[in-house]
Amino acid sequence: xxxxxxxxxxQSAVLLVIVSIIGFLVLYLMPGGPLSQYALDPGMxxxxxxxxxxxxxxxxxxxxxxxxxxxxxxxxxxxxxxRDGSPVTQVIARHVPATLxxxxxxxxxxxxxxxxxxxxxxxxxxxGFDYIATVGAMIALSIPTFWFGLIGIYVFALRLDxxxxxxxxxxxxxxxxxxxxxxxxxSIVLALVHIAIWSRFMRTATLDAISQDFVxxxxxxxxxxxxxxxxxxxxxxxxxMITLAxxxxxxxxxxxxxxxxxxxxxGMGRLFLDSLGYSDYPVVMGLLMFSALLTIxxxxxxxxxxxxxxxxxxxx
Amino acid sequence: xxxxDFTVTPLPRWWQNRVVRxxxxxxxxxxxxxxxxxxxxxxxxxxxxxxxxxxYIDLRARFAPPLTGDHYFGTDPLGRDIAARLLMAGRISxxxxxxxxxxxxxxxxxIGVVAGYGGRVVNAVLMRLVDGxxxxxxxxxxxxxxxxxxxxxxxxxxxxxxxxWMEVARIVEAEVRSLREREFVLAGRMLGLSQAHIMxxxxxxxxxxxxxxxxxxxVARAILLEAYISFLGFGxxxxxxxxxxxxxxxxxxxxxxPWLAIIPGAAITIAVxxxxxxxxxxxxxxxxxxxxx
Numbered sequence: 001x002x003x004x005x006x007x008x009x010x011q012s013a014v015l016l017v018i019v020s021i022i023g024f025l026v027l028y029l030m031p032g033g034p035l036s037q038y039a040l041d042p043g044m045x046x047x048x049x050x051x052x053x054x055x056x057x058x059x060x061x062x063x064x065x066x067x068x069x070x071x072x073x074x075x076x077x078x079x080x081x082x083r084d085g086s087p088v089t090q091v092i093a094r095h096v097p098a099t100l101x102x103x104x105x106x107x108x109x110x111x112x113x114x115x116x117x118x119x120x121x122x123x124x125x126x127x128g129f130d131y132i133a134t135v136g137a138m139i140a141l142s143i144p145t146f147w148f149g150l151i152g153i154y155v156f157a158l159r160l161d162x163x164x165x166x167x168x169x170x171x172x173x174x175x176x177x178x179x180x181x182x183x184x185x186x187s188i189v190l191a192l193v194h195i196a197i198w199s200r201f202m203r204t205a206t207l208d209a210i211s212q213d214f215v216x217x218x219x220x221x222x223x224x225x226x227x228x229x230x231x232x233x234x235x236x237x238x239x240x241m242i243t244l245a246x247x248x249x250x251x252x253x254x255x256x257x258x259x260x261x262x263x264x265x266x267g268m269g270r271l272f273l274d275s276l277g278y279s280d281y282p283v284v285m286g287l288l289m290f291s292a293l294l295t296i297x298x299x300x301x302x303x304x305x306x307x308x309x310x311x312x313x314x315x316x
Numbered sequence: 317x318x319x320x321d322f323t324v325t326p327l328p329r330w331w332q333n334r335v336v337r338x339x340x341x342x343x344x345x346x347x348x349x350x351x352x353x354x355x356x357x358x359x360x361x362x363x364x365x366x367x368x369x370x371x372y373i374d375l376r377a378r379f380a381p382p383l384t385g386d387h388y389f390g391t392d393p394l395g396r397d398i399a400a401r402l403l404m405a406g407r408i409s410x411x412x413x414x415x416x417x418x419x420x421x422x423x424x425x426x427i428g429v430v431a432g433y434g435g436r437v438v439n440a441v442l443m444r445l446v447d448g449x450x451x452x453x454x455x456x457x458x459x460x461x462x463x464x465x466x467x468x469x470x471x472x473x474x475x476x477x478x479x480x481w482m483e484v485a486r487i488v489e490a491e492v493r494s495l496r497e498r499e500f501v502l503a504g505r506m507l508g509l510s511q512a513h514i515m516x517x518x519x520x521x522x523x524x525x526x527x528x529x530x531x532x533x534x535v536a537r538a539i540l541l542e543a544y545i546s547f548l549g550f551g552x553x554x555x556x557x558x559x560x561x562x563x564x565x566x567x568x569x570x571x572x573x574p575w576l577a578i579i580p581g582a583a584i585t586i587a588v589x590x591x592x593x594x595x596x597x598x599x600x601x602x603x604x605x606x607x608x609x
Contacts, residue, residue, distance in 0.1 A: 018448035026457070029464035135344065138596065142536065142588035144543050147581030150567060154578075158571050253453035258544060262567065272456060273548060276463050288460055292451040 001314055004307055012300045019292045020073070024066050027285050073289065079282035083275070088286035092268065098168060099267030102259065103252050105187040107245070110194035115234075115241070117195070118202025122210065123229055133203075137196035145255050149189040149262035156185060166264040186263040190255045194248065201244050205237035212236070239310055246302025249295045338601040345597020348590035355587060359406035368397035370404040371555055379573050390575050393565070398575070402583055405557035410587070412473050412558070413539035419477035420538070421484050421531045425520070428488025433496055433515050443489065446482045454479050455544055462550040472551050476538050484530045491523040525602035529595055536591035543584045559584045 053059050057068070072078070078088035121130040157165035163185045164170070169178050209215065210233055218228045257269025264270070268287060275283040307313040339345055363370065367386045374395035382390040382398075389398040431442035449457075461475040495501060496519065504514045539559075545551035546560025554561060559580045566577035598604075 014444060015447055015451065018444055019451050022448050022452070026460050026464060029461070138344075138592045139585075139589050142540070142592050143585050144540055144547070144581060144588075146544065146547050147563065147577070147584065150563070150570060150577045150581065153567075154570050154574050250451065250453040254455040254544075257453070257455050258548075261548060272459065276459055276550065279463075284460055284463075288452065288456050291453050291456050295451045295453070 001307065004313060005304065008300065008303055008307075012296050015296055016293070019296065020070050020289070021066070023285065023289050023292065024069060026288065027069075027281070028062070030281050078286045078289075081275075081283050082280045083278050083283070088282050091271070091283055092286055092290055095266060095268045095271040098265060099253075099256050099260070099269065101183070102186055102190060102256055102265060102267060105183055106191035106194065106255075107248075107252070109187055109191040110198050111241075111245075113191075114195045114198025115202045115238075117199035118204075119206050119229070119234060119237075121199065121203045122206035123233075125207070130203075133199060137200050140192050140196035143192065145189060145193060145258045146262050148192055149186070149259055152185050152189050153262070166262070168266055186259050186265055189262070190252070190259045193255060194252065197248065197251075198241070198244070202237060202241065205240050206233055209233045209236040239306060242302050242306050242309070246299040249298040250291070253291050253294070335601045339597050342597035342600055344593040345600075348593030348597070351586060351590040352594070355406060355583075355590070356410065359403050359410060362403040363400055366397065366400045366403070368400045370396065370400040370557060372396060372400075379569070381573070382575050382579075389579050390573075392562075392576060393569065393573075398562075398579055401557045401562060402559075402580060405559050405562055405580065406583065406587075408469060408552055408556060408558045409539055409542055409560070409584070412469060412476065412542045412552070413535050413587075416473045416476040416480065416538035416542070417531055417535040419474065420480040420534050421527065423477065424481035424484025424530075425488050425523075425527055427481065428485040429492055429515050429520060429523075431485065432489040432492025433511070433519065439489075442485075446485050446489075449479070449482050452479075454541065458541060458545050459548065459550050462545055467550060467553060469552055469556070472542060472545070476541050480534055480537055480541070484527065484534065487526045487530050488523055491526055492519055495519050495522055525604050529599045529602060529604045532591055532595035532598055536588045536595065539584065539588050539591070559587075 057065070060068075076089060078092075080087055081091050084091075117133050121133045124130055153165045156163045164182050166182075168182055170182075215228060215232055218232050219225075223232075253269070256267060257272060259265065260267045260269035261273055268291070272284065272287045274280075275287070374391070377384075377387070377391050377395040378393060380387050380391040380395075382388065384390060387397050387399065389402060392398055392401065427442055427446070431439045431446075434442070457479050458475060461478065462472065465471050465475065492515075501514060501518055504518045509518070542551055542558060543560035543563070546558045547563045549561070549564055552558035552561050562580040563577060566573075566580075569576050
């Protein structure tokens with residue numbers, strides 16, 4: 001177990017270094033680099049820009065700048081927003097809860113529905129239900145999230161008037177119920193793709209578990225089929241799902257960005273897009289690095305959880 | 317009159333191929349293939365047959381609902397014919413999807429083969445690079461790159477490929493690693509064939525099945541991604557239409573002109589679903605190990 005943890009932590013650390021290099025290269029590609037916001041300012045001459053470049057050390061060799069930048073990141077200095085001058089870490093922190101709320105609620109929906117479809121599809125293999133679930137999942141994976149969001153708004157907000165068309169709450173109404181009411185549609189929209197993914201993985205994992213010897217043993221002992229499925233099969237099939245939850249984080253963030261745009265949800269995705277619009281590169285870079293960090297940490301937590309739950313790794 | 321001179325026409329050779337027959341026996345894959353063929357033909361020839369040009373602005377005909385006169389799918393906020401725009405946009409979206417797939421597959425296959433066949437260090441470096449790229453949410457990376465580089469259609473194709481090669485690389489790497497110790501590869505080494513020859517001529521042809529399947533699914537992914545960034549305004553730039561940027565701005569007219577949103581989105585969904593169906597059929601036909609679908 002200790003050896004496993006050590007190698008897993010090391011792996012994450014290496015990955016962090018690689019991710020930071022990729023991130024820095026993207027930063028380097030940005031038009032005009034860090035001073036682009038001033039390049040078009042009539043108050044600044046070419047000489048001023050050259051002098052500031054010198055002062056800020058932007059003319060140093062690339063690897064020196066990289067080490068400087070990464071050292072800043074480690075110390076919590078993620079730069080300041082071009083837009084309002086506040087620290088990038090604060091700007092991001094303000095927008096994280098909304099995104100986590102959206103990601104969390106749609107994950108709950110996706111896991112609940114997806115696992116159920118997957119188990120049922122596997123226990124009733126090649127049935128009508130299984131066929132429809134398979135084809136349905138392929139179609140669900142093909143629907144652009146933003147389009148599904150627009151259709152959802154059109155039907156449930158504009159035509160039926162059951163749900164709000166956007167925003168996180170009605171101004172002046174901070175009740176939990178109001179938040180929940182606003183959360184329903186975006187969560188379902190974001191969940192659609194993930195219901196499809198969870199149901200397919202759960203189906204495969206359940207089929208794998210069903211063919212195991214311990215299931216035959218349980219059946220031979222005369223355990224009821226319901227108990228066999230619920231205890232022996234699902235219990236084992238859920239294990240790889242923990243890994244899947246970690247792997248899904250980048251795809252959830254991608255979906256969240258698009259969903260937040262359609263529903264004017266004040267989260268990280270919305271912030272990313274706004275910052276791109278304002279050429280606020282420090283925030284763009286901060287979000288890029290933060291999202292990668294979130295992915296790496298989520299995968300690490302998922303793998304450690306599996307190790308703790310699975311006696312084959314825990315006792316190794 | 318003679319009654320003996322009839323001949324049995326043998327089935328064409330390609331039909332006797334097991335893979336081909338299996339693929340054509342897959343109903344959804346066949347449906348996907350027909351849809352893509354129709355869509356492609358419509359996008360190539362359709363614009364010449366329609367009465368309106370995709371860029372012709374007619375402010376008197378703004379917001380015409382579908383089936384108004386010759387505007388089969390209605391008109392947009394500038395009075396341009398949506399049917400004509402949809403087909404012209406289809407050309408862009410399908411081309412971007414196809415070439416992004418081609419680039420991503422070539423890049424992914426190259427890295428996968430080198431990583432799978434190379435030594436431990438090469439493998440570790442390349443596969444960690446794959447993990448690194450996979451750690452970024454695709455859309456965040458795509459948007460950052462789209463802003464950094466000028467979003468011309470060619471650049472969009474390149475950056476979609478740059479964020480989409482990792483899956484192929486992983487699949488190819490796993491496949492190559494399982495093949496590299498097989499007898500025919502050992503025989504090749506014994507014969508003194510060069511590393512490049514073994515990688516390209518001996519191993520690569522044996523990985524074609526998984527590569528073809530992954531490539532088909534990559535087209536679907538690339539079309540979706542182009543739609544995402546164009547919808548957000550950072551992809552294909554107007555006046556050039558793409559399925560994604562036709563949806564850009566559709567949200568504000570959702571109440572009064574819902575067809576602006578419904579029609580291009582339906583085109584994207586149909587195209588992407590079709591490619592996913594084809595990919596599924598190819599996976600069955602080529603006997604590629606089916607992990608989750």
